[in-house]
Amino acid sequence: MNDSLAGLSPARLHELLHQMLLIRAFEESAEQLYLQGLIHGTMHLSIGQEGSAVGACAALRPTDYILSTHRGHGHCIAKGARADQMMAEFFGKETGYCRGRGGSMHIADVTTGNLGANGIVAGGVPMAAGVGLSIQMQRQDRVVLVFFGDGATNEGAFHESLNLAAIWNLPVIYFCENNQYAMSMAIARASKVEKLSDRAAAYGIPGVTVDGNDLLAVYAATQAAVTRARGGEGPTLIEARTYRWKGHSKSDKQRYRTKEEVKEWQERDPIARLVQRMMAAGILTEDAFTQLQAQVETEIAAAIEFARNSPDPDPATILEGVYA
Amino acid sequence: MSRELTYAEAIREAIDLAMARDERVFLFGEDVGVYGGAFGVTDGLYQKYGPERVRDTPISEAIIAGVATGAALTGMRPIAEIQFMDFITLSMEQLVLQAAKLRFMLGGKVEVPFVLRTPAGAGTGAAAQHSESLENWFVHVPGLKVVMPSTPADAKGLLLAAIEDPNPVIFVEHKLLYRTKGSVPEGYYTTPLSQSEVKRSGRDLTIVATSLMVVRALEAATKLAEEGIEVEVVDPRTLKPLDADPIVRSVSKTGRVLIVHEAVKTGGFGGELAAVIAESEAFDYLDAPIRRLAGLDIPVPYNRELERRMVPQVEDIVTAARRLVREAR
Structure with a gap:
């Protein structure tokens, strides 16, 4: 037990570092494959935000639920999804998590409790209250964590959901990844409130702001919120401050921010920070880190191979899945 | 055994039976608890099942739809109430972009079994924002089912079928039907969704009508x-997915069809019905053009006489039917 590392065991920290590296490598590969024309449509990369995705999910059990966002690749991996079935989904293949019907923006893995990314800003936030109520009414030992961005906090549905979860004491963790921009709209221009977690006061629930690029801080804050939720004390609003290194989507010319600003945030790389902390604590060696990186490369290569070799959906099945 | 119940009582009985039978079923919405619902439909259920399973919500229509979706996705069988169909405009995102699409988007790996009940229709003097008939908006959305019962017996059986159904169902009730009476079988029974019914047989003209207009069409037929x-x-009875065969068969037999609904004509369900008939083998049997009688293309007016004129009345149906029977192609 090492208090400076949020009580996480060395083995667990290795797992979490592995997840962060896997997310980074997955998204870098996905971007390359997109540029090569092997993946179509669009995608929203979360490179730079791995600390919040992994730190938040680290505080959850496999049986807990998450609801995710359009920038949800990291959440999906952090909750336990396989890279190969995710990559197959990006390729639109039948073996993908959504049988090629959802793509990047609707990636989900219900077997690991990921009820889905979402193409609508704050789209998952109202559903989270429903999932929380379902858990409460079925007397299950579960919680639901809903990810959303800073942009979502200005949607009306955000207000309705937090209010309801608060009055009904629902086991929901509202996890805001404040990456500073809602597409091009800076949060400072979109909200008069400096700390988005201050909005929790409006619902009579706790709100906390953490450094989203510090996995250990994210984990600790989420852990506290999860404990509250499991104990029947209701929801918590967490704001994790982070930054997306890439544009909003594939069409973004990034006129709304400077290269200097991006560089400044890249120096706060959540992965490099965790590596430093682990090395300083003597639980990660250069060799072990190199090995971890090699392992991730192999995994991604295998995922791409699986995706390429998987069959497309049979056009004869086009009507399937609309109704149960 | 059957007995006379009102449409509202039949709906209440269906909810009661479903809740008694299945722990996963719960009812929630604005003022559905102690108040008993704005139209008294859920009266007494709070006393019987308590505040956990008969749940009052704040005035938050987006979250009502969100709770239905999220709870259905994770093992419950919610019955949500939107107090007036007009207010469903505030629920649209969760219904149309989430509930309806989740199963398909996720590759068929989830189910979203909920029922959203809502009273529609004019005739109560409540004017433009409490009188809407918006059913066709939902007919346009793959993944949703849309049910509109016209009799107490159908209301009970269709509601129980909707609750059993593994899909999101928009269950549209009509305020003016709540006090209408009819024979309703006792006990638990379901009336299958997507099954059109011939409510009266005749040889000269087919009237396809929905909800309150079925009652008016039957009166006109007399x-x-x-x-x-x-x-x-x-x-x-179920607008989506539509069981077109009985309609096509009837029109093929009579050679004439009048479509009657309360919702405004432009973009209404009548257009879809007309197209379904025109594309079917019934087209060859038509002796006159397909005619629609529907709400005027205006917001629902407050003034009693204006409100009456906005919506098809029995005499309007009689006149339109008479004219159509005399019409030759």
Whole structure:
């Protein structure tokens, strides 16, 4: 037990570092494959935000639920999804998590409790209250964590959901990844409130702001919120401050921010920070880190191979899945 | 055994039976608890099942739809109430972009079994924002089912079928039907969704009508029968997915069809019905153009007479039917 590392065991920290590296490598590969024309449509990369995705999910059990966002690749991996079935989904293949019907923006893995990314800003936030109520009414030992961005906090549905979860004491963790921009709209221009977690006061629930690029801080804050939720004390609003290194989507010319600003945030790389902390604590060696990186490369290569070799959906099945 | 119940009582009985039978079923919405619902439909259920399973919500229509979706996705069988169909405009995102699409988007790996009940319709003097009939908006959305019962027996059986159904169902009730009475079988029974029903047989003209308009069409049919015009009245009951066969068969038999609904004509369900008929083998049997009688293309007016004129009345149906029977192609 090492208090400076949020009580996480060395083995667990290795797992979490592995997840962060896997997310980074997955998204870098996905971007390359997109540029090569092997993946179509669009995608929203979360490179730079791995600390919040992994730190938040680290505080959850496999049986807990998450609801995710359009920038949800990291959440999906952090909750336990396989890279190969995710990559197959990006390729639109039948073996993908959504049988090629959802793509990047609707990636989900219900077997690991990921009820889905979402193409609508704050789209998952109202559903989270429903999932929380379902858990409460079925007397299950579960919680639901809903990810959303800073942009979502200005949607009306955000207000309705937090209010309801608060009055009904629902086991929901509202996890805001404040990456500073809602597409091009800076949060400072979109909200008069400096700390988005201050909005929790409006619902009579706790709100906390953490450094989203510090996995250990994210984990600790989420852990506290999860404990509250499991104990029947209701929801918590967490704001994790982070930054997306890439544009909003594939069409973004990034006129709304400077290269200097991006560089400044890249120096706060959540992965490099965790590596430093682990090395300083003597639980990660250069060799072990190199090995971890090699392992991730192999995994991604295998995922791409699986995706390429998987069959497309049979056009004869086009009507399937609309109704149960 | 059957007995006379009102449409509202039949709906209440269905909810009661479903809740008694299945722990996963719960009811929630604005003022559905102690108040008993704005129209008294859920009266007494709070006393019987308590505040956990008969749940009052704040005035938050987006979250009502969100709770239905999220709870259905994770093992519950919610019955949500939107107090007036007009207010469903505030629930649209969760219904249309989430509930309806989740199963498909996730590759068929989830189910979203909920029922959203909502009273629609004009005739109460409540004017433009409490009188809407918006059913066709939902007919346009793959993944949703849309049910509109016209009788107490259908209301009970269709609601129980909707609750059993593994998909999101928009269950549209009509305020003016709540106090209408009819024979309703006792006990638990389901009336299958997507099954149109011939409510009256006739040889001269088919009227396809929905909800309250079925009642008015049947009244019109009685009057027309006195003039020797035999009208067949078909009630789709489920608008989506539509069971078109009984409609096509009826029109093929009579050669004439009048479509009657309360919602405004432009973009209404009547357009879809007309197209379904025109594309079917019934087209070859038509002796006159397909006619629609529907709400005027205006917001619902407050003034009693203006409100009456906005929506098809029995005499309007009689006149339109009479004219159509005399019409030749």
